[in-house]
Amino acid sequence: MKERIHYLTNWLQDKVKEAGANGALVGISGGIDSAVVAYLIKKAFPEQSLGVLLPIDEEVEDQEDALKLVKGADLDYVGINLTDSYHTTRQAIQNQLKEKGDWNEEHSQLGGANLQARLRMSTLYAVGSNYGYLVVGTDNAAEDYTGYFTKYGDGGVDLVPLINMRKEEVREMAQELGIPDSIIHKKPSAELWEGQSDEEELGLSYDTIDQYLRGEEIDQEDQERLNELHKNTQHKREIPAGPDKFKGA
Ligand SMILES: Nc1ncnc2c1ncn2[C@@H]1O[C@H](COP(=O)(O)OP(=O)(O)OC[C@H]2O[C@@H]([n+]3cccc(C(=O)O)c3)[C@H](O)[C@@H]2O)[C@@H](O)[C@H]1O
Numbered sequence: 001m002k003e004r005i006h007y008l009t010n011w012l013q014d015k016v017k018e019a020g021a022n023g024a025l026v027g028i029s030g031g032i033d034s035a036v037v038a039y040l041i042k043k044a045f046p047e048q049s050l051g052v053l054l055p056i057d058e059e060v061e062d063q064e065d066a067l068k069l070v071k072g073a074d075l076d077y078v079g080i081n082l083t084d085s086y087h088t089t090r091q092a093i094q095n096q097l098k099e100k101g102d103w104n105e106e107h108s109q110l111g112g113a114n115l116q117a118r119l120r121m122s123t124l125y126a127v128g129s130n131y132g133y134l135v136v137g138t139d140n141a142a143e144d145y146t147g148y149f150t151k152y153g154d155g156g157v158d159l160v161p162l163i164n165m166r167k168e169e170v171r172e173m174a175q176e177l178g179i180p181d182s183i184i185h186k187k188p189s190a191e192l193w194e195g196q197s198d199e200e201e202l203g204l205s206y207d208t209i210d211q212y213l214r215g216e217e218i219d220q221e222d223q224e225r226l227n228e229l230h231k232n233t234q235h236k237r238e239i240p241a242g243p244d245k246f247k248g249a
């Protein structure tokens with residue numbers, strides 16, 4: 001793991017240099033994926049890295065794990081509360097669509113969740129452009145394979161250092177980096193609604209997804225679910241589709 005940490009640190013330095021950028025930032029949720037990225041960018045750019053805390057329906061001061069993390073990593077940080085922006089935008093959308101008679105209540109939870117992820121993405125880019133920093137994402141191999149991220153939300157980033165790492169490898173790296181156990185053993189959650197759990201929503205455990213990613217066989221029912229998730233989210237792993245060049249007159 002030490003070598004892999006060294007490899008990713010060098011890779012981050014190379015990519016930032018290639019881009020002519022000054023450093024890197026990451027959104028800090030208090031979960032393990034952003035914790036590992038936080039430690040990596042601090043190693044790569046000790047004086048030119050930033051953690052960004054973006055609570056929605058919570059005060060910055062109440063983001064205990066996120067604050068513990070940035071302090072433990074000795075990472076410079078900023079907290080920007082997006083609660084008002086989120087509710088104002090969501091309410092405006094809902095009001096107008098209700099007025100048109102088109103509001104779809106069934107889609108509203110997921111719509112709100114994805115709006116949160118995209119507001120965070122817009123904020124990270126605005127902060128990044130202030131410092132000349134690249135936006136570093138936290139998606140791992142399991143999330144990438146299942147498409148478990150918001151297109152242009154948490155998936156909208158410049159660099160994805162953990163993209164080849166299974167969740168078990170992220171945990172192992174977190175241990176090596178000295179990330180607190182309370183963060184490592186926390187139940188994975190996007191926290192986009194009350195009680196959300198990655199594994200419940202996916203219908204698969206990370207252990208099962210990791211097993212598949214290690215090239216091992218998994219239950220047929222799990223394999224079918226995994227195939228369905230992967231197939232339905234293919235569009236998220238590609239650049240937007242455009243037609244072939246028009247060859248007519
Ligand atoms: N075939 C296709 N070709 C091109 N575009 C296609 C498409 N099918 C859908 N789309 C587009 O994609 C949209 C659906 O994708 P998307 O907007 O991403 O939304 P969707 O995949 O429905 O939901 C995002 C999922 O990621 C999870 N998530 C989000 C954020 C963070 C985390 C976390 O772990 O922290 C997890 C979230 O809980 C949810 O399960 C559609 O509304 C449509 O615009």
Ligand SMILES: Nc1ncnc2c1ncn2[C@@H]1O[C@H](COP(=O)(O)OP(=O)(O)OP(=O)(O)O)[C@@H](O)[C@H]1O
Nearest residue numbers: 027028029031032033034053054138154188189190
């Ligand atoms: N409150 C928040 N403030 C800043 N960034 C956030 C916040 N919530 C989510 N994010 C960003 O969205 C990313 C996706 O969340 P995700 O839940 O997949 O990762 P995680 O919380 O780090 O780990 P885990 O998957 O184990 O919960 C986070 O890693 C983080 O960069």
Ligand SMILES: [Mg+2]
Nearest residue numbers: 029031189190
């Ligand atoms: Mg999380």
